Structures are given as structure tokens and as C-alpha cells.
Amino acid sequence: MDSLHRELLKVENLTVDFSTKQGTVHAVRGVSFQINTREIIGIVGESGSGKSVSMLAVMNLLAGNGQIVRGSIRFDGQELSAAGKKTKAEKRTHEKMMRDIRGREIGMVFQDPMTYLNPVLKIGTQMTEGIRKHMKCSRAEAHQRAVKLLEQVGIPSPEQRLKQYPYEFSGGMRQRIIIAAALACEPKLLIADEPTTALDVTVQAQILKLIEQSVKGMGVSALVITHDLGVVAELCDKIIIMYGGEIVEQGTVKEIFNETKHPYTKGLLESIEKVEGERTPLHYIPGTPPNLLLMNHGCTFCNRCDKAMKICREYKPAVTVFSEEHSCSCWLYCRDNAQQLVEEQEKERRDSHG
Amino acid sequence: MGEPVIRVEHLKKSFRVKGSFLEKKQYVRAVNDVSFSIEKGETLGIVGESGCGKSTLGRTILKIYQPEEGHIYFEGTDLTDLSEKQMHPYRKKMQMIFQDPYASLNPRFTVGEMIAEPMEIYRMYGRKERMERVRELMEVVGLKPDHIQRYPHEFSGGQRQRIGIARTLALNPEFIVCDEPFSALDVSIQAQIINLLEKIQDEQKISYIVVAHNLNAVRHISHNIGVMYLGRLVEIGPAAKIYSEPLHPYTKALISSIPAADPNSAGMMDRVLLEGEVPSPINVPAGCPFSTRCKYCTEKCRERMPELAEADGRKVACVLFQS
Numbered sequence: 001m002d003s004l005h006r007e008l009l010k011v012e013n014l015t016v017d018f019s020t021k022q023g024t025v026h027a028v029r030g031v032s033f034q035i036n037t038r039e040i041i042g043i044v045g046e047s048g049s050g051k052s053v054s055m056l057a058v059m060n061l062l063a064g065n066g067q068i069v070r071g072s073i074r075f076d077g078q079e080l081s082a083a084g085k086k087t088k089a090e091k092r093t094h095e096k097m098m099r100d101i102r103g104r105e106i107g108m109v110f111q112d113p114m115t116y117l118n119p120v121l122k123i124g125t126q127m128t129e130g131i132r133k134h135m136k137c138s139r140a141e142a143h144q145r146a147v148k149l150l151e152q153v154g155i156p157s158p159e160q161r162l163k164q165y166p167y168e169f170s171g172g173m174r175q176r177i178i179i180a181a182a183l184a185c186e187p188k189l190l191i192a193d194e195p196t197t198a199l200d201v202t203v204q205a206q207i208l209k210l211i212e213q214s215v216k217g218m219g220v221s222a223l224v225i226t227h228d229l230g231v232v233a234e235l236c237d238k239i240i241i242m243y244g245g246e247i248v249e250q251g252t253v254k255e256i257f258n259e260t261k262h263p264y265t266k267g268l269l270e271s272i273e274k275v276e277g278e279r280t281p282l283h284y285i286p287g288t289p290p291n292l293l294l295m296n297h298g299c300t301f302c303n304r305c306d307k308a309m310k311i312c313r314e315y316k317p318a319v320t321v322f323s324e325e326h327s328c329s330c331w332l333y334c335r336d337n338a339q340q341l342v343e344e345q346e347k348e349r350r351d352s353h354g
Numbered sequence: 355m356g357e358p359v360i361r362v363e364h365l366k367k368s369f370r371v372k373g374s375f376l377e378k379k380q381y382v383r384a385v386n387d388v389s390f391s392i393e394k395g396e397t398l399g400i401v402g403e404s405g406c407g408k409s410t411l412g413r414t415i416l417k418i419y420q421p422e423e424g425h426i427y428f429e430g431t432d433l434t435d436l437s438e439k440q441m442h443p444y445r446k447k448m449q450m451i452f453q454d455p456y457a458s459l460n461p462r463f464t465v466g467e468m469i470a471e472p473m474e475i476y477r478m479y480g481r482k483e484r485m486e487r488v489r490e491l492m493e494v495v496g497l498k499p500d501h502i503q504r505y506p507h508e509f510s511g512g513q514r515q516r517i518g519i520a521r522t523l524a525l526n527p528e529f530i531v532c533d534e535p536f537s538a539l540d541v542s543i544q545a546q547i548i549n550l551l552e553k554i555q556d557e558q559k560i561s562y563i564v565v566a567h568n569l570n571a572v573r574h575i576s577h578n579i580g581v582m583y584l585g586r587l588v589e590i591g592p593a594a595k596i597y598s599e600p601l602h603p604y605t606k607a608l609i610s611s612i613p614a615a616d617p618n619s620a621g622m623m624d625r626v627l628l629e630g631e632v633p634s635p636i637n638v639p640a641g642c643p644f645s646t647r648c649k650y651c652t653e654k655c656r657e658r659m660p661e662l663a664e665a666d667g668r669k670v671a672c673v674l675f676q677s
Contacts, residue, residue, distance in 0.1 A: 046540040046541065046542060046543075047540055172631055200403035200404055200567065200632075201403070201567065201569060201608060202403060202607055202608060202611045202628045203403075203631060204611065205610075205613070205627055205628075206627060206628070208613070209627065227540065227541055228541075228613065229541075229615040230612065230614055230615040231613050233613065233614060233616055234614065257615075257616065267542060268541060268542060271541055271542050272570065281552065281553075282545040282574060283545065284542060284543075284545035284546045284549060285542040285545075288510040288512060288513070288543070289510075289540070
């Protein structure tokens with residue numbers, strides 16, 4: 001690895017459960033990926049695929065009934081995972097550490113700019129809050145910085161705008177403010193959860209360009225969660241495809257689009273309406289996403305997969321590596337060592353029952 | 355070709371915005387002087403950014419909102435001034451599919467009751483035949499007829515949208531307004547619903563208006579596309595023409611801002627990026643509504659709204675293409 005691209009965030013075997021009235025929901029199961037510095041990574045998946053939950057787990061912002069059961073999250077040499085932190089004191093010190101990281105080391109942009117800003121506080125107050133907390137500077141310095149940031153994200157007359165309330169801004173403007181606030185403390189990583197979903201296409205194009213410019217300009221890494229393959233194709237270097245709480249395929253943008261391996265990814269790509277083209281029936285993935293309450297032993301996608309085999313329903317496929325970046329977990333590519341995988345999983349099941 | 359299924363002429367609809375009684379009354383011009391027609395078995399896609407009046411247009415055509423000016427013709431009959439009672443027989447032929455399949459179904463009705471309800475209102479078929487028809491409809495939209503006794507919460511988003519479609523089809527309509535029928539659904543489910551709507555259209559020769567902001571989905575389902583900006587139709591014509599060579603500067607910007615799901619394409623770099631955002635529909639700029647963001651804007655644009663004029667096989671409202 002060269003000095004330009006060194007490892008920034010490494011998530012290994014992350015597993016998140018939510019306990020609900022209906023039972024335990026296994027929202028994220030054994031997710032592993034890595035982000036290097038100066039990279040933009042896109043996480044793509046349908047609703048309920050666990051893409052947002054994995055990110056909330058990284059920030060330790062899971063809802064009260066959710067917890068990280070297993071797995072490690074290493075960020076810039078620090079362990080962020082709260083797995084195994086049982087006592088109150090342990091949890092408290094962990095939370096304290098996380099507070100220094102959120103906003104300072106990792107900036108976040110959320111989906112809905114309408115609800116994310118506090119309606120009764122001026123934009124200036126909200127923007128300087130984080131700067132003053134993390135950068136240890138005076139009110140005037142923080143204000144100066146906020147003005148400069150608003151200018152950078154393309155908001156005209158920032159001095160006046162800082163004195164206004166969120167309702168005086170349009171959706172696109174608010175998203176710009178949130179991006180400015182997320183970048184205010186020069187974080188190492190920017191996490192953007194569906195940053196353009198609530199916006200119109202023409203504004204979406206503006207915001208995507210802004211994210212790209214800021215990230216490339218400031219040397220920040222970014223993790224963009226989206227369900228729009230068009231957005232990732234334009235913005236990202238690498239793509240992670242999630243389905244039913246697992247990563248089914250990951251690789252560089254070119255690898256995912258040109259050398260698609262997993263049947264789910266293929267289905268997703270085929271179901272995008274091409275702008276040109278005739279009125280022939282669209283390809284689609286039959287069925288609906290899995291119910292995370294009722295998980296079977298096999299591959300999560302097997303019920304909707306047109307290539308499903310007997311083994312898919314019974315045992316989990318292993319991750320097959322195709323290149324440095326490109327890997328995929330599907331039985332189509334790991335049939336050769338099926339015997340060994342089946343034995344391992346059988347043993348695991350016996351152990352967990354016994 | 356005979357009379358178009360729907361013909362709309364100079365339709366206008368505005369809403370009063372609440373202000374204090376001392377203030378001057380203000381109006382949002384949601385739909386402003388819109389005219390078009392739809393032939394049997396054809397789809398007109400209406401695209402535009404939020405607040406451009408596309409949903410209001412769909413609803414005004416169904417007379418959910420009473421139009422202020424202009425006329426709506428259904429197979430040659432003028433519907434504009436009909437009373438609710440006189441509208442009754444026409445409502446049967448003009449139906450609507452809603453955006454949010456979670457909000458548009460009654461949680462206390464079973465699927466069977468819900469699909470049968472419109473037929474009860476119009477006293478179609480006897481009780482037994484009705485239930486048979488419900489099963490038939492469920493099969494048409496790809497639901498299992500065995501699920502007739504289930505409640506909406508037992509279905510996923512895509513299945514609920516199918517229930518909504520079955521309910522709409524129960525009355526054998528000739529014209530359906532689909533208001534953002536895909537936007538609440540996941541990508542893989544959207545394709546299923548698009549295919550279903552197209553299949554139904556091919557079999558039953560129904561005309562659609564599809565209102566949506568997802569430009570790709572509309573492209574696939576529509577024969578013609580109408581682009582709206584601040585209540586006005588700025589360009590209307592065959593979908594293939596509009597997407598491949600948009601003429602109006604706004605259409606150009608809109609089409610080029612679709613992110614291409616293809617890493618090999620040129621991408622964002624050579625895109626026509628629009629400056630700023632849509633102005634408030636309360637204070638629509640005088641003249642062409644797009645003049646404030648248009649880079650070809652001249653003195654002439656700020657004075658008068660250009661009429662829709664024929665240009666290269668479609669109609670465009672822009673001074674650049676006026677003969």
C-alpha cells in the first residue's frame with residue numbers, strides 16, 4: 001500500500017442485532033470492508049439491507065434496542081466497536097471517546113435536510129457549535145470559519161445567512177449547510193447517508209458535484225450510502241453491494257459494472273431503466289426482500305435468485321476473491337471447496353446447539 | 355384517429371396562500387395554461403421538479419380540484435362544469451393510482467373488501483360474481499388469490515402498490531392518473547410495477563398519465579413526455595425525441611442531470627449544471643418562468659411568456675425556437 005492510500009477504517013465481521021417484540025432482528029450479519037484514505041466508497045442496497053445500520057454502528061449511534069454483537073471497527077488505529085462493553089462504566093468511557101470522534105474525526109450527512117437541522121436555532125449557532133467544541137477556538141474564530149465554509153459550499157452572502165433560521169433555506173441549501181457543518185472540523189472520514197434522496201434531480205447533480213469537490217479538495221475519505229446506482233457510478237471509486245444484512249459483492253466501480261458476479265448485482269443493474277432503449281419489458285428481480293426476523297441457514301438471496309441451487313438454501317456461500325478489490329459471496333464461485341464449507345457450517349451449528 | 359381520450363385546453367388552477375387579512379391576497383399558480391391530449395392506449399409522462407405543479411395537474415384533470423379556467427374533455431365530453439352527480443358515471447372511467455401504498459390503503463379492510471368496494475359503489479355484478487372478479491383481478495396484478503382475506507399490513511410495499519392497481523382496475527377504467535407510482539418503492543420492485551402497468555396497458559388499451567420525478571422510469575413507460583416548470587408546460591413531445599435531443603434549456607438541464615449508471619460514460623464533468631433553485635411559485639417571474647436560471651435569457655424572455663410552438667416533431671415554449 002502506498003503512502004497516499006493507507007487504511008483508514010477497517011470493519012471486520014460486524015454483526016448487529018435488534019431485540020424487538022417479535023423477536024431478534026439480525027440487521028447486519030458478518031460485514032467486513034475497508035476504506036483507505038482519499039477514497040469514496042458507495043454502499044448500495046434496498047431498504048432493510050442493513051446499509052444505514054452498519055454506519056450507525058460505526059458511529060455508535062444505534063437505537064436503544066440495537067447492539068453490536070460481534071466484530072471490530074478499527075478507525076485510524078483506534079477500536080470503535082462497543083462489542084463486549086458490558087458494565088456501565090465501560091459504556092460511559094466508550095461513549096466519551098465516541099463524542100470526541102463524532103464531528104471531529106468522522107463527519108456525518110443525513111438523508112433528510114428538513115429534519116436534521118434544529119428549527120429554533122440560527123444556522124450560525126448550529127454550525128459554530130461543533131467547531132467550538134472540537135477545535136477549541138473562540139466564538140469569533142468559529143464564526144470566521146463558518147463564513148468561510150458556507151462560501152466554500154456555494155451559499156451567497158454567508159454573513160447574513162448565518163443569522164437566519166433553517167426554514168428560510170430551501171432543501172438544497174440546507175443540504176449544503178449540513179455538508180459544510182460535517183466538514184467544519186476537517187474530519188478524516190465523511191459518512192453520507194442518502195445525501196441526495198430527498199432532493200430534485202437538478203439539485204442532486206449540484207450536491208453530488210459539491211461532495212466530490214470537497215472530498216477530493218480536502219483529502220477526506222467518504223462513505224456514501226445510497227440506493228441509486230447512478231449516483232455511485234458517478235461519484236465513487238468502489239462499491240459495496242448489501243442484501244439482507246450481508247455484503248454480497250464489493251469491488252471498484254468498473255469491476256462491479258463490467259464484471260458483475262453476484263446474481264443480485266446483475267438483477268439490480270438490469271432493472272435500471274436505461275434512458276435510451278425500446279419499450280421491452282424491464283428485467284426485474286422477482287419476489288421481495290427477505291424478512292430479517294426469519295433467517296434461514298442458506299444464502300439470503302436464494303429465494304429470489306434465478307440461479308439458486310440446492311446447496312444455496314442450506315449453507316452459506318464463502319467469499320470468493322477475484323482481484324485485490326473485487327470479491328463476492330455466492331455458491332456459483334465457491335463450489336470447488338463446497339465439501340469443506342459444509343462441514344465447517346455443520347460443526348458450527350452443532351456447537352451452537354450443544 | 356378518433357377523439358382523444360383526454361383533451362385539456364388552457365387549464366389553470368391556483369391556490370390561495372394564507373396571509374393575514376391586511377396583506378394582499380397571494381396565489382400559487384400551480385397549473386398555468388396547460389394544453390395537451392392523450393390518445394387511446396397511450397401514456398403521457400409528466401416530469402418536473404417538486405413544486406412545478408405536476409401532481410396538481412393530474413388531480414385537476416380528474417376534477418379532484420375544480421379548474422379555474424380552461425376545459426377538460428373526456429372522449430369529447432366537456433367535464434369542466436359538471437356537478438359531482440353528473441361526474442359519477444365518468445369517475446368510473448377515470449381512476450387514480452397513488453404514490454404511497456402505505457397511506458392509500460385502509461388498514462381495517464381486507465384486500466378482498468378493498469378491491470370489491472368500487473364495484474359495490476357502482477353496483478356491478480352480484481355478490482358472488484364480485485368475489486370471483488376480485489380473485490381474477492388479484493391474479494392480473496400478480497397477487498395470490500388465496501391472500502384475499504389478508505390485511506394491508508401483511509404485505510410489502512410493492513405488493514401494496516399491486517393492491518392499489520387491482521382496486522383501480524376493478525371498474526374497467528379507460529384512463530388512469532398514476533401519481534408517483536414508483537417513488538416509494540425499491541429499485542428492484544419499481545421494475546416489477548413498471549412491467550405490470552405496461553402489460554395492463556397493452557391488454558386493455560388504457561391511457562395513462564404518469565406523474566413522476568424519476569426521469570428514467572418515466573422514459574420507459576411513456577410514449578409522450580411533458581416537461582413542466584413552475585406550472586407551465588415548457589416542452590411536450592415523443593419520449594424518444596425529448597430524451598435524445600431536448601430543445602428547451604430547462605429540459606436539457608433536467609435530462610443531463612440524471613446520474614448515468616455507467617462508469618464508462620463521461621459522467622458529471624460535461625453536464626449542464628443549473629444555477630440556483632426553482633423560484634417560489636408565489637412570485638413567478640414575469641415572462642418566461644425559467645428566465646431567472648436560463649443562460650440564453652434575453653430581454654424578450656423577461657417580457658412575455660413564449661407560446662408552445664412546433665419545432666422538430668415536438669412543441670417547445672422558448673423564444674429560441676419560435677418561428
